[in-house]
């Protein structure tokens with residue numbers, strides 16, 4: 001069978017998918033890169049030996065699938081153009097930056113035969129995979145509280161070497177609300193097997209780098225459809241070491257806490273399994289719960305090895321017809337709470353409903369028989 005030809009849009013982050021692809025090199029290959037910055041495009045081409053293209057249209061003409069790894073506001077226009085031409089899409093996070101974009105993306109995904117998948121890599125970290133399998137097996141009982149935190153001091157990323165603003169200057173710190181939700185919300189929604197129905201978003205005020213519109217710390221409270229409560233913190237400015245992958249979970253039969261500092265390890269407490277009132281290392285549950293397909297991480301894969309897996313699941317979805325790990329609805333469930341949080345923030349933390357994209361009519365009827373599954 002011919003190899004799946006995959007194009008990359010956006011060289012720097014696009015390159016992080018190469019490690020995961022090595023295990024699949026008999027089935028898929030990077031065929032070309034589109035990147036507007038000459039130096040970045042040539043570096044990628046030199047490393048991979050693929051043609052470097054100056055126009056996105058040229059990329060779509062040559063490939064079966066595209067990895068959209070461009071700045072966030074380009075994800076939807078590029079995904080829509082690909083889906084409209086029957087080119088499969090693996091999109092970087094978040095899926096969209098506005099409600100309008102989210103509707104356009106949904107319409108395109110519904111009307112296309114091509115696969116759309118969100119590359120939410122934090123869902124694939126070893127502890128998150130183990131906790132997810134334990135949660136699905138009911139080990140923690142009924143889940144009712146979860147936390148996610150993305151604390152990443154990124155002040156050096158908001159302007160370039162010449163001092164000019166980068167895309168992050170507006171899209172990540174130029175508006176207040178939770179502007180980067182999927183890494184924190186994604187794993188929680190996987191564990192809870194649920195979606196967020198309403199959010200309340202407040203902030204700490206601007207202290208560290210008040211040039212930026214976003215508050216130093218943003219706190220998002222979220223209510224799920226099954227009445228669970230999630231607490232999600234974003235901090236892109238405060239002076240502190242990174243902590244991008246903090247999570248916790250509480251259920252009727254147990255709890256999980258990620259480490260907060262070096263030297264600590266992920267820990268679980270399971271009623272009737274853990275010693276009385278004592279945490280156990282989560283690793284003690286790995287043999288039983290870590291899914292076999294995620295045991296071997298690729299050498300050099302970023303984000304604790306998690307970058308190994310989104311591209312493999314995507315290739316399986318395209319070539320074997322298996323459901324994509326994070327389809328258009330999962331992608332929007334992870335993305336929309338952040339978009340909606342902006343309205344809540346500017347209304348002083350009022351609770352704002354998060355739309356259910358399964359009920360949107362965008363694109364419905366464009367292809368008879370491909371209507372949305374009404375939730």
Ligand SMILES: NC(=O)c1ccc[n+]([C@@H]2O[C@H](COP(=O)([O-])OP(=O)(O)OC[C@H]3O[C@@H](n4cnc5c(N)ncnc54)[C@H](O)[C@@H]3O)[C@@H](O)[C@H]2O)c1
Nearest residue numbers: 009010012013035036037040069070071072074092093121
């Ligand atoms: N999942 C993760 O862990 C993770 C990590 C980093 C970045 N990201 C995501 O990846 C994307 C890129 O982030 P980054 O850190 O590489 O940003 P970056 O600013 O380092 O690089 C962006 C690159 O995109 C290029 N670019 C600009 N417009 C483009 C377009 N229309 N099409 C293609 N390329 C274009 C730029 O020239 C630049 O080389 C963002 O959406 C970000 O959210 C995800």
